[in-house]
Amino acid sequence: MKTVRRWVQLSIALWLFWLVLAMPLDLSDLFWGLAVAGLAGLGASFFLWRRQAPGLGARNLAGLIFHVFDLVRLIVPAALQVARVVLDPSLPVQPRIIVYKTLLRGELERVTLANTITLTPGTHCVDLDGDRITVHCLAPSFADALVDGRVERRILRSLGISQADD
Amino acid sequence: MLAAVHALIVSFLVIAGAAFFFIGTLGLLRFPDFYTRVHAVTKCDALGAGLVLLGLAIWSGPDGEGVRIMALIALLLLSSPTAGHALARAAFRTGLQPWTREDGDESD
Amino acid sequence: MTDWSPASLFWAVVIFLLINAFACLWRGLAGPTLPDRILAVNVIGTKTMVVLVLLGLAREQGIWLDVALVYGLLSFTVTLVASRLLETGLLKGAWRD
Numbered sequence: 378m379k380t381v382r383r384w385v386q387l388s389i390a391l392w393l394f395w396l397v398l399a400m401p402l403d404l405s406d407l408f409w410g411l412a413v414a415g416l417a418g419l420g421a422s423f424f425l426w427r428r429q430a431p432g433l434g435a436r437n438l439a440g441l442i443f444h445v446f447d448l449v450r451l452i453v454p455a456a457l458q459v460a461r462v463v464l465d466p467s468l469p470v471q472p473r474i475i476v477y478k479t480l481l482r483g484e485l486e487r488v489t490l491a492n493t494i495t496l497t498p499g500t501h502c503v504d505l506d507g508d509r510i511t512v513h514c515l516a517p518s519f520a521d522a523l524v525d526g527r528v529e530r531r532i533l534r535s536l537g538i539s540q541a542d543d
Numbered sequence: 544m545l546a547a548v549h550a551l552i553v554s555f556l557v558i559a560g561a562a563f564f565f566i567g568t569l570g571l572l573r574f575p576d577f578y579t580r581v582h583a584v585t586k587c588d589a590l591g592a593g594l595v596l597l598g599l600a601i602w603s604g605p606d607g608e609g610v611r612i613m614a615l616i617a618l619l620l621l622s623s624p625t626a627g628h629a630l631a632r633a634a635f636r637t638g639l640q641p642w643t644r645e646d647g648d649e650s651d
Numbered sequence: 652m653t654d655w656s657p658a659s660l661f662w663a664v665v666i667f668l669l670i671n672a673f674a675c676l677w678r679g680l681a682g683p684t685l686p687d688r689i690l691a692v693n694v695i696g697t698k699t700m701v702v703l704v705l706l707g708l709a710r711e712q713g714i715w716l717d718v719a720l721v722y723g724l725l726s727f728t729v730t731l732v733a734s735r736l737l738e739t740g741l742l743k744g745a746w747r748d
Contacts, residue, residue, distance in 0.1 A: 397614045398720065401606075449593075449620070456563055456590040459583050463570045472579055472641050495624045501582050503631045513578045513631070513641060553657045561664050564698065568671045571678050571694060577686045580678075584690060588697050595664070595701050599708055602657060611716055612704065615723060619697070622727040626693055629731050633738035634686040 380422055388418030444489060444535045451496050458498040462515060471516045479508050481529060489532050494523060549601070556598030563591030576642030577634055585627035592619050661709040665702050672698045689733045696726030 392414035399406045462470060481487050487510075491502040494512055499519030504511035514520045522528055570583025593616055600612040672695045679691030700723045707715025 394614075398611060398717075400608075400610045445620070452586060452590050452593075456566070456586045459570060459586050460563070460566045463566055463573060463583060468573060468575075470574070470579055471644055472576070473643075474641055491628060492624050495585060495627060499582070501578065501585065501631065502628055503578070503635045505628075505632075511635065513582075515579065515582060550657050554660055557657065557660060557664055560701075561667055564668060564671055564701075567694065568674050571675055571691065577684055577690070580687065580690060584694055588694055592697055592701050596704060599704055603708060608708075608713065608716060611720070615700075615704065615716075615720060618720070618723055618727075619700075622723070623697070626727055626730040626734075629734040630686055630689055630693070633734035634684070636738050639684060639686065 384418050384422040387422050388414045391417055440535055441485075441489070444532070447531075447535055448493065448496050451493070455496055455498040469516075473514050473517050473520070474503070475512045475514060475517075475520050475524075477510045477512055477520075477523060479510055479529065480526075481508075481532070486532060490529065493528055493532060497522065497528065553598045553602040556594050556601070560591045560594030560596075560598065563587045563594060567591060577639060578631065578641045581627050581631050585623055589620060589623035592616075592623075658709050661705045665705050665709070668698050668702050668705075672702075685737060686734075689730060689737070692733075693726065693730045696722070696729070700726065 388411075392410050395410040395414055396402065396406070399410065462468065479487060479490060481490055487505060487508075491505050491510065494500050494502040494510070497519075499515040500523060501513045502510060503513045512520060512523065564587070567584055567587030570587060571580050574580045574583055596612050596616045596619070600609045600616070603609050603612065675691050675694045675698070679688050679695070682688055700719050703715050703719035703722060707713065707719065
């Protein structure tokens, strides 16, 4: 039963979230948390991911966590670059919209790519529609790393996916 | 001695975070159009809040409060780019045109 | 120096962030477009969340942290719902005037 499996998965995830929030834990926290998480998961499992589960394997999950740490490292130069632009009295921006066709196949990889684009210096993802990604960049040169495929290869590597073909 | 170093690290993180918040505010006020403002806000605000909260998590230590503040940081790092996407996409799909520099100097 | 604690710094940062939040409020009032206003509200929400955590630690009351967590979740939801409302056409073209 797919719904039952979804319910169990959701409830466990919600329960873990509860345990973090209720941090000085005692026994009643464990029990009530499980009860509330089970109820909320039951409600949510009827309308979340009805059409298609996000298809997250254990290996992807580990890669995703690694990727989040990668993003934390990326956001520092991105913020510093914005700081340089903002603090410059002449405000040197040349905004451009670039439409980029991605080679990535799955939904998970595409969403990860969009997040990475947003957190790299000077680019911000505006729209994601199928394989077309619309990117707003502060100056045309910021999109170079994206257009020559460096960003995509990096995501594939950190998610542990081998791209079969295109 | 250790307490002083501890306090120094916390103060540094909190002040650095506040500085990034200030840059985010400045970007929100100075940039010419919505899309460029989103740039400033998603990056600087996420980093600023992350730094301040990291300092506070270190200050209150790992028992209890610190873990919950780390959960708050995780929530923030996930929600900030997501909110930026949703908003930028809504603006783009309803037809808001991005600002471009008028005197068409194409070389960058 | 050794018994100096960052708690006094927290108050200063709270005031600094509040001044920032009011500066962002100007963008919310001035617009000129609807997404700008939503963005300003989102930014003020983030600042408020951090201010709540700072206040909780400066006054050593744990309950503020719970308020901050709920506030953060709600502020994120508000931005999502507002942009969804804008995108699905209920407010289409509302920034033109």
